Amino acid sequence: MEAFLTKYGSWFFITFMVLGVIPILQYDTILNEPFFFAFDYLTIPVLIVSYFLYFTTFPKYRKQAGDIKGCLWVFMLCCLFILMSQGYVMYVNATFGTQLDTKLEGKIVELDTYTSNKGGTSYYVYIDNTATGEILKLDVSKRHFDKLKVGNNYSEIWKTGSLDILYR
Incomplete structure (x- = not known):
């Protein structure tokens, strides 16, 4: 998994960000409401999963980067992930369940x-x-x-x- 994410992780993340912008442009909303939802409900799960994967799945990168630098990178990527997930929040909000x-x-x-x-x-x-x-x-x-x-x-x-x- 580490080799796959090292090789293709940046393309996955860029694709995630680009696709996350589409619903933001598609819907009118109360300003920043999808972002607040993403921040309130996704921060803890994303951080837990990300740090779990970092400490259990990336031994080579962890050894190379060190715990402090690696943890800061994980935190920064989590922040970007949560910021860009507001488009996916809007998509789920408008597509699934009762409207x-x-x-x-x-x-x-x-x-x-x-x-x-x-x-x-x-x-x-x-x-x-x-x-x-x-x-x-x-x-x-x-x-x-x-x-x-x-x-x-x-x-x-x-x-x-x-x-x-x-x-x-």
Whole structure:
């Protein structure tokens, strides 16, 4: 297993990351909700499995890297894995289990865009949700963002997926 992962592990990880981005681009969500879910529920299991594999399955790498450097690499890879798994969380949320229609309504209090240094633009809509009384920050597509105006009432049907994450 160590030889296989040493040879093909980087390609597996890159493929995992690229495929994990697709659901993130496909669904509108409350900002970072899939990430928080992944962080809350996947951190401990991923760390346990990763360190178990490191200490039991990678004797050559462990001897070469040493325990401190090897443990830091495992931790860093786990963090990247959990960060990129939010796309898979969204896929599972939207594909499996019960999908409930949820009416999301409130007043639009702010429209915001964020342009990163890498050239991508994100579109955010802040809604004063009448049902919960909290302000929700929705991460939406440009097409949807262009139709909205501050002060208008927002009322749309979203879905609550099997992991209790709102999406559209």
